[in-house]
Amino acid sequence: MPEGPEIRRAADAVARVLVGHEIVDVSLHLPGLKRFEKRLRAATVTVVDTRGKAMLTRFDNGLTLYSHNQLYGRWYTTRRPRLPRTRRQQRVALHTATHSALLYSASDVEILTATQEARHPFLKRIGPDILDPSLDKAAIVERLLAAAFRNRALGGLYLDQSFLAGNGNYLRSEILWSAGLHPKQRPADVPAAGLVRLAADTLAIARRSYRTRGVTAPPKAARERKALGMRYEQYRFQVYGRSDAPCYSCGTPIERLDSGSRAVFICPECQPG
Numbered sequence: 001m002p003e004g005p006e007i008r009r010a011a012d013a014v015a016r017v018l019v020g021h022e023i024v025d026v027s028l029h030l031p032g033l034k035r036f037e038k039r040l041r042a043a044t045v046t047v048v049d050t051r052g053k054a055m056l057t058r059f060d061n062g063l064t065l066y067s068h069n070q071l072y073g074r075w076y077t078t079r080r081p082r083l084p085r086t087r088r089q090q091r092v093a094l095h096t097a098t099h100s101a102l103l104y105s106a107s108d109v110e111i112l113t114a115t116q117e118a119r120h121p122f123l124k125r126i127g128p129d130i131l132d133p134s135l136d137k138a139a140i141v142e143r144l145l146a147a148a149f150r151n152r153a154l155g156g157l158y159l160d161q162s163f164l165a166g167n168g169n170y171l172r173s174e175i176l177w178s179a180g181l182h183p184k185q186r187p188a189d190v191p192a193a194g195l196v197r198l199a200a201d202t203l204a205i206a207r208r209s210y211r212t213r214g215v216t217a218p219p220k221a222a223r224e225r226k227a228l229g230m231r232y233e234q235y236r237f238q239v240y241g242r243s244d245a246p247c248y249s250c251g252t253p254i255e256r257l258d259s260g261s262r263a264v265f266i267c268p269e270c271q272p273g
C-alpha cells in the first residue's frame with residue numbers, strides 16, 4: 001500500500017499536467033459517475049490536494065474528484081494522445097489540450113461538492129496529513145497525549161489514519177527506530193522529551209521520504225551505501241525489511257515483529273521498550 005509520500009508525489013505529477021488547464025475531454029468509467037462527465041468538461045483544475053492516502057483533484061466549478069487508490073489504484077500522466085501501456089482497467093481519464101491524467105484500477109472514486117466533502121466518512125475520520133506543511137512538533141505531541149491515543153501502543157497508532165493520515169508501514173518502522181521507541185510502548189509511558197523526539201522524527205522522516213522518493217535513511221548514510229554499490233531497496237531504509245541484518249546504530253541484528261497483519265522491524269537494543 002503506498003504511503004503518504006508516494007500519494008503526494010503521484011498528486012504532484014497529476015498537478016503538473018492538469019493545474020491551470022481546461023479539461024477538454026473526460027471519461028468516468030464507474031457506476032454513478034458517468035453523469036458528471038459533462039459537468040467536468042470545460043472546467044479547470046485548480047489544485048490537487050492529498051489527505052493521507054486520498055487524492056482530491058479540485059475543479060473551478062466547485063466539484064472535487066475524490067480518489068483513494070487502496071492497494072491497486074494507480075495514476076498515470078501522459079502527453080496526448082499517448083496512453084499508458086497497462087492491462088489495468090481505466091477508471092478516470094482527464095484530458096487537457098496537451099496532456100492526460102489517467103487513473104487505473106481504483107474503485108474508490110467519487111465526485112463531491114464542498115458539502116459532501118465535509119461530510120465524507122473517510123475524510124471526516126482521518127487525522128491531519130503527515131505532510132501538511134502547517135503540521136508541527138507541538139501539534140503531534142498534543143495528539144500523542146490526547147485521550148483517544150495516549151494509551152494505545154505506538155505500533156498500532158502509527159498505522160492508524162485517524163491519528164496521522166498518510167502514515168504507513170515503512171514509515172512506522174523507520175520513525176520508531178529513529179526515536180528509539182518500541183512499538184509496544186504507549187505515549188503515556190514515554191517521557192516528555194521522548195515524545196518531542198518522536199514528533200520531530202515523524203515530521204523529518206515523512207518529509208525526507210517525500211523529497212527523496214522513499215529514502216528514509218539520512219542523506220549522508222544513503223549516499224555512502226549507494227557508493228558501496230547497494231541498490232535502492234537496500235540503501236533506502238534504516239530498519240524496514242532488514243531482518244537479521246546488523247543495526248546501523250549498534251550492530252545488533254534487526255528483528256521482525258508481527259503487529260496485526262503487518263510486519264514492524266526493530267532493533268531490540270536501540271528500542272528496548
Ligand SMILES: [Zn+2]
Nearest residue numbers: 247250267270
Ligand atoms: Zn540498534
